[in-house]
Amino acid sequence: MELTRRHALAGAAAIVAAPLLPSIGARAAAPMADKQAPSFYRYKVGDVQVTVVSDGVNTFPLGDSFVLNAKKDDVAAALEKAYMPKDKVSIQFGPLVINTGGKLVVLDTGNGPGAFASSKGNVGQFATNMVAAGFDPKAIDMVVISHFHGDHVNGLLTADGTPAFPNAEVLVPSVEWKFWMDDGEMSKASGDRMKGLFVNNRKIFEVALKKKVTPYEWGKEVAPGLLAAETAGHTPGHTSYVLSSGSGKVFIQSDLTNVPYLFAANPGWHAFFDQDADMAEKARRKTLDMVVADKLQLQGFHFPFPGLGNVEKDGNGYRVIPAPWNPVI
Template identity: 70%
Template sequence: MELSRRHALAGAAALAASPFILNVPARAVAPLADKQAPGFYRYRVGDIQVNAISDGAGSFPLTDAYIANAKKDEINAALARAFLPKDRITTFYAPLVLNIGGKLVLIDTGNGQGAFASSKGNVGQFTTNMVAAGLDPKAIDTVVISHFHGDHVNGLLLADGTPAFPNAEVLVPAAEWKFWMDDAEMSRASGDRMTGLFKNNRRVFEAGLKKKVTPYEWDKDVVPGLLAVASIGHTPGHTSYVLSSGSDTLFVQSDVTNLPALFATNPDWHVMYDQDPAQAQATRHKVYDMLVAEKMRVQGFHYPFPANGFVEKDGNGYRLMPAPWSPVM
């Protein structure tokens, strides 16, 4: 027997009208919760413990400028296929804390405490969630930065401008450091977004952090077990990582894609955040073809939390298959 929507609704109406319902004693209404549980999730890559820590999620209206080579109708159609709201973009943020070789290594830092108030608590949650996960910011040994956008570097500072991880060395991509710290490049910047990025990066890295900053090169381990891989286009020094322990691997893609429902599915779309859109497009295909071929688990900074899974080919694009949640380590 097939159950139609009409049958289901009729059954629900009959249940609501049942006289037995009237004989159930009333119970006190439980108060509604006003917050989510702390946002963290742990899994292992060989002997390495990966702690995905949510920095929250920010939403904003879809504009014509968001994707340069797609119309709003196309974008809304992609959002609808992913069961996401029309005319609205929600961006997720998920820095990582690695427990690797007895050291705590943080990859990217989120939007920072200063963004918590301005976003009404939607973002800037990283430090609170990190502490809830039993991780002390003072215990972070190394901070590894993938690129110099505010949602990755602003968390280096507390709201009062002091270092958020006072005992950590800060490692940055050499190519990224060279570009954003170049006065000539800064003088050539145009538009509010690029000029704002230069000013923000000078603010962050000159606020007591410069002495702790060490540039690193691609194709070398940043720390043992964490290989830095060039994945340029999003920025000139944008970096991804291969985390390895024994035969187990994880690809940390940073911002190779933003929201996967849009940019994994449509890898040729040019999001406004990509500094070199054509290069970013080529990088997406290269990285995602590798992930498909290797069947490698991937962690994405802007994937829906807990922000990891596997990629399969899907027509001209790709599809993210979220890794199943595990209740145990």
């Protein structure tokens, strides 16, 4: 179409007049939110339903001793490679509620109400998120503990020091129980961290729970479809699990690795919280090789939420590929 002089003059007049028109500002439909929705995610393993319930995220500066046998610069480079801040570490926590159809089973309990208060809600979210997911703590039949670190056992108690799951049987690894309840081992503990763990575990299991626990053995089913697997090293009785139902199967690795972009990618790295670092490394390599060979899905307590993925060999280490979010249970 030919542009006439009249058209051009009309267009120029419109441009000049445009600033005189009233401006219409964008208006937000609602106030900005100040928190996330309650964090839980469900999936099925055969006929069993698993609900991953977030306990929150702990972020802290990367120190020189977070990885004992690696340079801080190498750890920072691994963080940066994973698109994380190179000067900070963020550790997530993901306890489980397993509905077998006949039993409601909690697997590890998170950092607890004390940590919720001291962290201003960053961690210790398991209790509130579990209720938001539709679970009544009084309806829990069994609580299975993988090992006796605070981020796994502190949620056994409420803020007033009473049992958080009053009607549940509490099951603990027999090797773990024997170690932490041994007065001789407690007398040999060195360093504030180990001494503090003994004090905390005695407060929970001896004082609050009055030793009303059921020790279990490796290689045996501790709940319907939940087989206990020995993965010692992180602690003397550290336990992982194979959850099976029908043709479905998932390996629940507990703390076999911490964040995967550090300790699965670099299985030879020794975290400062591994009690026997050499044994923990051997367990990590052996177990991840098995998971790769058997093509098992993996559920990681410290993996990015919701912590479910697949594992493949990647050079000298392993790569965890997160399972895609599924809107259908």
